[in-house]
Amino acid sequence: MFAKFARIGAVAVTATLATVTASTAQDFQPENPQCIAPSNPGGGWDFICRTTARYLFDLGVIEDSMQVTNMSGGGGGVAFAHVSKERNEDNNLIVAASMSTSARIAQGIYEGAVQDDVHFLATFGAEYGAIAVRADSEFETLTQMMDAILADPRSVGIAGGSSVGSFDHIKPMLVAREAGLDDVTKMKYVSFDGGGEAMTGLLSGSVEALSGDFSEMLGFLESGDIRIIGIMAPERLESFPDIPTAREQGYDVVGANWRGLYMPAGASDEAKEFWSNAIQTMAEDPGFQATLEEAAIAPFNNFGDDMHDFVAGSIADIEKLSREIGIIE
Incomplete structure (x- = not known):
């Protein structure tokens, strides 16, 4: 099961770029383009929109600068409903997405979606994904934190930048289950x-630990405000060799969060093809790749049909995993 969980994100990192096809998309150019980040400023969705807006404009892919709008609420559900119900035919709109987006669809958190x-x-x-604590935390290792959770699952508050049942929530639950906690739903997760x-x-x-993505923690790690006690990578990161993996501490959990975009159905x-091609152009740019590398994003x-199939598979896998863990019945 853990191998399947890893496949949701990390195993496909070696996937190659899809071939761009000739199209009438060249006749379309967005007017007043907008990217919605389904959260408050800071964090992964905000990073997606601001980085995309910067590179699409700098590369000349879009003629107008892109407005970035933060629309928080419902773990992305407010933005999802806004797009699908109020702006379904908007050709100028794109929205930040991630593993959490497919997780919420799989678990029915976006009602009826x-x-x-x-x-x-x-x-x-x-x-x-990674688990962090404050620099002055009593927890020096992931094992110490898991021992405290085994003794009292409610004694350690774990923050996440998304709702109950999200990827941020699932990650520490998987570690705790590996540690021997029978009912991982008793853990204290603060959304x-x-x-x-x-x-x-x-x-x-207000909480003792944070479950999130490594890139979101990087600046605070470098400033000395936090310590990362476990990263959910197969092995230590080459650029950060001092950060231990969850696996080497006895918890065989590997998981990665994909980053991407959606738009109105x-x-x-022409608009769909334009934005698909635009994002591919951005993804191929060396400067953009360097920005991802700096943020520890692989x-x-x-693109295209591959993206549709990938999301469908991700939703199916997360639904199965969520039933196994007990998040949904």
Whole structure:
């Protein structure tokens, strides 16, 4: 099962770019383009939109600068409903997406939502999850934290930048199950609207730990505000060899979060093809790749039919995993 969980994100990191086909998309050019980040500023979705807006404009792919709008609420559900119900035919809109997006669809958190309510455009990166504590935390290792959770599952508050049942929630549950906790739903998970707010919760002392993506933690790690006690990578990261993996501490959990974009399902075919090609152009740019590398995000590319099939598989895998863990019946 853990191998399947890893496949949701990390195993496909070696996927190659899809071939761009000739199209009438060259006749389409968005007007007043917008990217919605379904969270408050800070965190992964915000990073997706701001980085995309910057590179599409700098590369000349779009003629107008892109507006970035933060629309938090419901773990991305407010933005999903806004796009699918109020702006279904908007050709100028793209929205940040990730593993958490497919997880919420799989678990029914976006009420009544299905994959085809929106048009999934592409993935362009994936990153490993991690668990962090404050620099002055009593927990020096992941094992120490898991021992405390085994003794009292409610004694350790774990923040995440997304809702209950999300990828941020699932990650520590998987570790705790590996540690021997029979009912992982008893763990204390504290949901925040975005990775930035979750980090604030950790640093303020309202929680003891943070579950998130490594890129969201990197700046605070480098500033000395936090320590990462476990990263969910198969082996230690080459650029950060001092950070131990969960696996080497006895918890065979590997998981990565994909990063990508979707747009309204009712947009024109020309607009859909334009945005797919635009994102592929961005993904191929060396400067963009360097930005991902600096954020500890590995290349992970899916476009067109490959993207549709990838999301469908991700939703099916997460639904199965969620039933095994007990998040859904």
